[in-house]
Amino acid sequence: MYMKSLAYDSERHISKLLPKYLGAEDTRLNAWIMEHMLVGMVKRVFIPDASLMS
Secondary structure, three states: OHHHHOOOOOOOOHHHHHHHHHOOOOOHHHHHHHHHHHHHHHHHHHOOOOOOOO
8 A cells, every 4th residue: 555655754744734735824723633634534544434533
């Protein structure tokens, strides 16, 4: 699987997606929301019955 082959470079790229690509303010709240949404989406790839709410 492609996702398992990726290496982490210790940079926090996810938290910068909203300000960089959507023009949102660079706040801790926006970073937190983006991180949790994307991690939840990836979790669903590996565990299809997983909930974003848990």
